[in-house]
Amino acid sequence: MGNRVGVVGAGYVGLTSAACLAHLGHHVVCVDNDEAKIAALRAGTVPIVEPDLPELVREGLAENRLFFTSDPGALHECEVVLLCLPTPMGAAGTADLGVVEDALETLTGVLPPECVLVTKSTVPVGTAARIPALFGLPAVVSNPEFLREGHAVHDFLHPDRVLIGADERDHEAADRVAALYAGTGAPVLRSDTASAELAKYASNAFLAVKLSFVNTLAELCEQVGADITKVTDAMGMDDRIGPAFLAPGPGWGGSCLPKDTRALLRAAEASGVDFAMVRDALRANDHQHAMVMRKIRRAVTGTVDGSLSGTRIGVLGLAFKAGTGDLRDSPAVAIARQLSHHDAEVTAYDPCVREAGAPALDGIRVVDDPYLVAKRAGAIVILTEWPEFRSLDWTRLAADVDRAVIVDTRNLLDERLLTGTGFTLLGTGTPGPQ
Numbered sequence: 135m136g137n138r139v140g141v142v143g144a145g146y147v148g149l150t151s152a153a154c155l156a157h158l159g160h161h162v163v164c165v166d167n168d169e170a171k172i173a174a175l176r177a178g179t180v181p182i183v184e185p186d187l188p189e190l191v192r193e194g195l196a197e198n199r200l201f202f203t204s205d206p207g208a209l210h211e212c213e214v215v216l217l218c219l220p221t222p223m224g225a226a227g228t229a230d231l232g233v234v235e236d237a238l239e240t241l242t243g244v245l246p247p248e249c250v251l252v253t254k255s256t257v258p259v260g261t262a263a264r265i266p267a268l269f270g271l272p273a274v275v276s277n278p279e280f281l282r283e284g285h286a287v288h289d290f291l292h293p294d295r296v297l298i299g300a301d302e303r304d305h306e307a308a309d310r311v312a313a314l315y316a317g318t319g320a321p322v323l324r325s326d327t328a329s330a331e332l333a334k335y336a337s338n339a340f341l342a343v344k345l346s347f348v349n350t351l352a353e354l355c356e357q358v359g360a361d362i363t364k365v366t367d368a369m370g371m372d373d374r375i376g377p378a379f380l381a382p383g384p385g386w387g388g389s390c391l392p393k394d395t396r397a398l399l400r401a402a403e404a405s406g407v408d409f410a411m412v413r414d415a416l417r418a419n420d421h422q423h424a425m426v427m428r429k430i431r432r433a434v435t436g437t438v439d440g441s442l443s444g445t446r447i448g449v450l451g452l453a454f455k456a457g458t459g460d461l462r463d464s465p466a467v468a469i470a471r472q473l474s475h476h477d478a479e480v481t482a483y484d485p486c487v488r489e490a491g492a493p494a495l496d497g498i499r500v501v502d503d504p505y506l507v508a509k510r511a512g513a514i515v516i517l518t519e520w521p522e523f524r525s526l527d528w529t530r531l532a533a534d535v536d537r538a539v540i541v542d543t544r545n546l547l548d549e550r551l552l553t554g555t556g557f558t559l560l561g562t563g564t565p566g567p568q
């Protein structure tokens with residue numbers, strides 16, 4: 135027998151949580167103030183690219199376990215309500231809680247007194263403890279999400295852990311939240327609210343530190359003639375390090391890692407703690423963009439500061455990583471923009487970004503056909519690791535370029551794929567031409 139669950143916010147976290155909880159047998163009401171989005175969802179149309187999500191939404195609708203509405207009053211019978219709202223980066227790098235606070239105002243008077251309110255949004259340490267007194271709302275439990283875009287449904291249904299932070303006096307509320315996940319069989323970890331909130335920031339910032347370490351290591355590999363792939367293969371086989379998050383790239387991005395890493399740094403500063411390695415990870419990430427720009431300049435002009443003016447650059451990939459159409463804080467977009475600002479003529483293709491719907495990107499021309507990026511290009515630059523780029527007809531692309539050079543920031547291609555095409559491949563942290 136499922137619980138009656140409310141979800142506030144139909145973004146990728148809210149929608150995934152709502153659809154997966156319905157799939158696990160709960161009765162879910164998902165509220166969002168975007169009426170057009172609600173109408174689309176009611177019709178079974180999912181506005182984001184997320185594998186398996188449309189199927190789960192349609193399953194929930196068909197089985198009458200999933201309801202979408204713009205009326206918060208519909209939450210009045212819910213036993214548990216999950217807040218899944220954006221907490222974007224606000225002034226000075228701290229999280230902006232404006233949307234969450236507005237929602238809390240609205241929920242006052244709607245939620246029944248015995249309802250358990252759950253913060254799933256990433257919120258500063260201390261938020262869950264403050265809400266009950268500030269808004270006169272019932273028990274607040276912190277249950278941060280660890281969903282990766284592009285794998286959100288899988289991560290929800292097969293989590294490494296479910297983290298539930300609650301005050302000791304709220305242990306029954308915590309039990310009720312834990313019961314929502316019973317169908318996943320995942321280990322449940324209990325803590326106080328502050329530890330759960332901090333664990334979320336710490337996890338994302340730790341991943342960011344790991345990635346900046348690898349990106350700088352790749353730079354060192356290029357200098358000493360080592361191969362980053364061999365180095366990280368060896369590192370990753372150590373259980374204490376693990377093989378994940380060891381692939382170098384154009385820098386880490388997306389709507390979470392940069393924001394949460396900055397927020398952790400600001401929280402540390404505000405508490406008088408010098409979290410130097412987190413600061414350095416952020417700096418190294420900016421440096422990574424500069425490294426890619428230098429590599430492109432050298433590939434095109436022969437020197438790291440040569441002019442790109444008038445040079446055509448073909449860009450493959452705009453999303454912040456493969457498997458999503460999300461351009462927020464995308465290193466690919468940042469680098470394409472920098473190229474454009476340096477007067478290169480940038481033509482970009484991404485399987486999830488259509489020419490017609492593409493946002494204005496500082497003069498970057500978005501095309502629907504990957505082969506168009508090669509036309510008279512001085513270099514092709516791979517910025518997102520879409521696997522389908524491996525199967526492009528590289529001989530056909532080579533026939534159209536002015537200069538047959540590929541800057542592969544993701545080490546997606548290998549020499550074998552390019553044999554006989556005439557392309558020179560410049561990888562990241564790999565031996566060979568740089």
Ligand code: UGA
Pocket residue numbers: 256279280281282283284338341345378379380381382383384385386387388389390391454455456
């Ligand atoms: C991240 C975390 O991985 C999730 O656990 C977390 O729940 C989520 O943020 C969130 O806070 O909501 P996501 O933003 O989807 O998930 O992106 P990641 O898969 O973590 O990738 C972040 C960036 O690191 C991307 O730009 C990606 O290309 C880059 N990356 C990742 C690499 O450059 N190399 C790697 O080996 C892995």
